[in-house]
Every structure is written in C-alpha cells, then in structure tokens.
Amino acid sequence: MIRVFIPQDKTQGKTSIRGLWLNDKGQLFYDYLKVKHFSRANFSTLSKVYNQKAIFYIKNNKGYCFNYNNKLTDVLPKVIRFTIGKDRANLKGLIKRLLRDYKGLTIYTEPEGYLLEVYYNEGII
DSSP states (O other): OEEEEEEEOGGGOOOSEEEEEEOTTOOEEEEEEEEEEESSOOHHHHHHHTTOSEEEEEETTEEEEEETTTEEEEEEOEEEEEEEETTOTTHHHHHHHHHHHHSEEEEEEETTEEEEEEEEOGGGO
C-alpha cells in the first residue's frame, strides 16, 4: 500500500497532519495534509491533478518525493519518529531542531499528543 500525502487548500480546512520543510534557501513552507491510500499510483498525474510541484509518498516504510517533471527526486530510506505529550513543553524546540538537521518533517496530531516523523537519507547524519 502506498500512502500519498495530499496538500489541502486552506479553504478545505485544517487537518490533523501537517508537513513542514525548508527549501534550499532556508525558507520555511508548510501544508495541511490528508493521506490517500493507493495500491498503485501515477505520481506525475497526481502532481498535476492536485496542482503540486511535488508529491511525497511512503511505500515499504521509505519516503519518496516525486516532482511534476515526472522524476523521482528523493528516496529517503531511513525514518525516525518522536512522540510528545499534549503539554508541548519541548515541541517548538524539537521542530526547529528537526528542520535544521533534516530539512523537513511531518506532524500528526493525536489524542494523547503529537507524533513527529522524519524521513531522511543515510548521509544526513
């Protein structure tokens, strides 16, 4: 099963999943995301259908980024996950650190707190 993260327009409302990433210039970007499950997917079509420059997806516990030029740009074979309670004492600092070190992460809002998930290449650490 392939989990594809589809950005949501602000008019569609907030979701419980948020993606944050830094571009090459260090600018912060974020999206509210919803997950769609596919058995197979044509990612070039998905990026055009959802009007996105790139689509992030997870398959076999690896992260992939597929851009609108019909090219796979990143394969991210490693993943780390953090859970943090509702008190959020260290949430902002942890997010800043993960963005600095990995350039992107996904935040899931859960009943007991937050799950932070980072996919990365082996060469980053």
